[in-house]
Every structure is written in C-alpha cells, then in structure tokens.
Amino acid sequence: MLTKTMGLVLADHHRINLSELSQPRALAAMPFGGRYRIIDFILSNMVNSGIKRVGVIALTVYKSLMDHLGTGASWDLDRMQQGLYLLPPYINSTMVGEGSDLTGLLDFFAGSTQSYVVICDSNVVMNYNFEDMVRQFADGGQDILALFNRDGNQFGSPTISLDMDRRGVVKDVMVDALQVPSQRTFLGAIVVSRDLITSIIAESIARGQSDFSLERILKLHNQYRIRGYEHKGTSLRINSVASYFTASMKLLEDDVRQDLFSEDTPIYTKVKNAAPAVYEKGSSVKNSLCSDGSRIYGEVNNSIIFRGVMVAKHAKVENSVIFQDVQISEGVELSNVIIDKDCIVRMGVKLLGHADYPVVIRKGAIV
Numbered sequence: 001m002l003t004k005t006m007g008l009v010l011a012d013h014h015r016i017n018l019s020e021l022s023q024p025r026a027l028a029a030m031p032f033g034g035r036y037r038i039i040d041f042i043l044s045n046m047v048n049s050g051i052k053r054v055g056v057i058a059l060t061v062y063k064s065l066m067d068h069l070g071t072g073a074s075w076d077l078d079r080m081q082q083g084l085y086l087l088p089p090y091i092n093s094t095m096v097g098e099g100s101d102l103t104g105l106l107d108f109f110a111g112s113t114q115s116y117v118v119i120c121d122s123n124v125v126m127n128y129n130f131e132d133m134v135r136q137f138a139d140g141g142q143d144i145l146a147l148f149n150r151d152g153n154q155f156g157s158p159t160i161s162l163d164m165d166r167r168g169v170v171k172d173v174m175v176d177a178l179q180v181p182s183q184r185t186f187l188g189a190i191v192v193s194r195d196l197i198t199s200i201i202a203e204s205i206a207r208g209q210s211d212f213s214l215e216r217i218l219k220l221h222n223q224y225r226i227r228g229y230e231h232k233g234t235s236l237r238i239n240s241v242a243s244y245f246t247a248s249m250k251l252l253e254d255d256v257r258q259d260l261f262s263e264d265t266p267i268y269t270k271v272k273n274a275a276p277a278v279y280e281k282g283s284s285v286k287n288s289l290c291s292d293g294s295r296i297y298g299e300v301n302n303s304i305i306f307r308g309v310m311v312a313k314h315a316k317v318e319n320s321v322i323f324q325d326v327q328i329s330e331g332v333e334l335s336n337v338i339i340d341k342d343c344i345v346r347m348g349v350k351l352l353g354h355a356d357y358p359v360v361i362r363k364g365a366i367v
Helices: 038-048 063-069 103-110 131-138 194-206 214-218 241-250 254-260
Strands: 005-010 053-057 083-087 116-120 124-126 144-149 160-164 170-175 185-193 226-230 235-237 284-286 299-301 316-318 333-335 337-339 350-352 359-361
Touching: 005 038, 038 053, 038 063, 038 116, 038 124, 053 103, 063 083, 083 103, 103 194, 116 131, 116 194, 124 185, 131 144, 131 185, 144 214, 160 214, 160 226, 170 214, 170 226, 185 194, 185 214, 235 241, 241 337, 333 337, 350 359
Parallel strands: 005 053, 005 116, 053 083, 144 226, 284 299, 299 316, 316 333, 333 350, 337 359
Antiparallel strands: 116 185, 124 235, 144 185, 160 170, 160 185
C-alpha cells in the first residue's frame, strides 16, 4: 500500500518559537533525546512505514538541517530513484514578502508517481506507523484524513482542536481555544491524495498566497470532507521552550522511552562514530541519559547529556538538558537549564531555573 505513498515534512512552523534555541536551526533540526533531531522521528516513521520518497521543505536557517540530513543515507533514502528531496524555499530569484514560493512543491508532486501523500509538521515526537492510516484513507469516505490524540491543550499554544461528529468528520477547527468541546487535538499529520494537494497548492498560488501549512489545510473543512484518525500511543509536542524541556524530561520515564524507541520500529539518525560515555572514578549519575563521547567526572541527576559533553569534578547537573560539546567546569551547579551546543560554563557558576521556566543558554556562549 505505502509504495503508492510519498511523504512531505514541513521543517518550520511559523507559530512556534523556541527562543534562542531556534536562532541557529530550523524546528525540525532541534536536538532531542541526547543524540537525535526532531526530524529523525518523522523520517523514521515514514521509512518504517515503507515510504521511499520524502520531501523536506524549510524556510529559514536550514543549513543545520541540510548538514544533518545529507544524502539521506542514515534513513536509507539515498536512492537512485525516489529517496530524499530537500526542497528550497524559493525557486524564483525575486523573493516577495516572508513566505515561500510554492512552485517548488508543485514540481515535487508533479515528478512523482505516488497517489497519496503523508504530510507532517515538525513539532511532534512519536513512533508511529502510517500504514493503517493510509489504508483507511484509501478505503474512501474522506478527502483528507487528520491524525489526532486526546491530550487537549496541556502542551500550550499552538493547539489545534478538532470538533468531530459521530462519524469522525471534522465540523470545526479551533486554534488556541480557551474552551473546546473535546480533548481531540491535531497531531500535525495528514493523509491526502496527490491530486487534491496539488489542486490546493495551485489555488493558493493563483490567489497570491505564499504560505503552506497544515493549519490552513484543516481550515478548509467546509470545502472538503476531513475525517479524524486517532493515535493512542505516546506523543510529545514541542510548542515552546517549556514544552521542549518537559518533553525531554519525559524521556527519563521508562514507559515513554520504551514506547518511543521500539526495536521493531527503530529511530534512525546521523551516525557519528565515538567512544561510549565514560564515567570517571568518583562520578555519580542517576536517572540520566548520557550519550557517546561524553565524559562525566562530577554529579549528573535526572538530565539529558548529549554527545561530547564534559562534566568536571565537583560539578552538579540536575534536571537539565546539555547539548553537544558543552564543557562544564569544576564547581558548577546547574538546575533546570538548557545549554545549547559548544558552550563553556566557567568554574563556580550557578544557574538555577524552574521546570516551567528553564534557563536557556545560546549556542557558543561562555558563561
């Protein structure tokens, strides 16, 4: 079935801003879980479902994303036919406004032979197989099939709530509503026919609209028949710095980690050869994920440690997320902190945040 299906990943989200974490990278390229990027989960879901043609479109700061994806070999998408396609935001030399040139999307769809398209946003982390969803779509009864779960607005804005009738047909779409008729919340993934999505994009171009988002597509529920399809497994939304921090901390829970990292449907990422994490004599590590290449001399509790991080003697890191190649000096105390790549925290520094308001240190900073 999924040999007739192609994928499209929207690497940016115009309503999601992760403060200084977003400045050097697209949302899809956000580091997550010690050694992954958010897009790793999306691409792995598609590949594990049997999708072999995947396009990725990013509008801003996409260098980090392109460096990470490369040829797509890490996801078995470096193929002579099909494979991974990086779609530039602009096709024409003249750029008007802040939107994208949608003709690139039309070219991507026109060059394919697949009948169905799975389109995903980049703010949800989950391990999901699209096969059953695509099969239901192929059985007919709707123009668009939208994935949802029942977590309400607990992850904060932006939240897209779906009001559906008994047959699962979407009757209303509410964005960031204070009061919603149900807890059904859009999970940032749809299945649609290639012909219909091509028609929607062509109509947008004709009307002079340059933005392409799943939110805009869902708002066409009065024009097209949109039905919901429920996902009951683990899904972590990343809508803000606070929700990113919460989602990261969720990985320390056994049931969440086992659901996201299944042996049957592995999550692939760019391979980096490095030695395993080293825990030096006198160190203490509890309930933490420490990635390869890291070296721990001090104390680490309830934290996510990325590759190449060094925690010196007498340093204490708790309830924190430390990105790649960060150097934490002696006597440092960190609590509820997110530190971006290539930072140096000098001796004796104390950074104490709150779980709802973690301290964020920008990439390459010396603190």
